Amino acid sequence: MKPTYKQVTKTRYIEQISQLAEEIFVQHYTKLTPKVARALAEKYQSDILTDDEIHSGTVNYFMIYLGSDPVGYFALDLTPTGAMCLSRLFLLEKARGQGIGRSIVAYAQKLAEGDGRSRLYLRVWAKDLKAEGFCKKCRFRKSETVPMEVLPGVTLEITTWEKLWR
Template identity: 40%
Template sequence: MKPDYKLVAKAKYIHANADLASEIWHEVYKRYYPAKQLDTLVETLQSADAIEADIDNDVNYFLVVLGGKTIGYFAWKMENTALHLLHLYLKPEYRGKALGRDILATCERLARGEGRGRLYCEVHTKCLPVLQFFKTKGYRVLGPAEAEAAGIPMQLTTLEKML
């Protein structure tokens, strides 16, 4: 069964995306950040207000729906020569089932269709399975990308694929 991608534009979908982001981020990042820092990161980067601000800055968020259930989300932004994949998250029980691969392929097709020559993303450096996922899909590591949100340092690795 193929998932549907629902564009996040209305307030109820923004709030649903924020709730889902909080759930997934707390599950994924709990081993890398203390609870208080993680709460701050989620509030700063994935709250309804943060998502709305992203949308106002041309970021496109999509909920991933499978069999009527919302199982994840992704977000991207077109830049000069590239599609920047900002988020790609699935609930744990849906990982490893080729859904991420399909979302990535969709983003690559979109980038090509818009005349962009590459797709890039940043992944938390300690999320080794995610780094490996991108590498197996033809992405190469460009190097570390230090970032900070609300004074909290984030260790990221930039990956790219020429299309």
């Protein structure tokens, strides 16, 4: 089944993203405790933060559906000059491995190119080997890895992957 995307603007979808984030972060960040994964979801994907990002006009969020089932979300940060950041890309475990992520990267690249941008990038946890494999499959190249304090007392190495086309 081919995924569909719906841009998020309404409160009920913003709340749905926050709920999905908690479930996905616990599934995804298995090297962290569920408590820390939930805290990350609350800090970085709360409905208040998501609503603020959407209404700032600089970040567009999209729900990802398989049929009528929401299976994840992604966000495109439009603030970098000459670039677009795929700032969020999260899928439920059951939706992974079906080419959805690659289709989102292609979609984001097409939007970036159409907007005159020459670079698409994303940041992932350096210890996430699945995310690293995904970036390589999508022809991103590793740019840099830096430590980032994501919660008080919790520092993760974050790798930036980029794709250039001009």
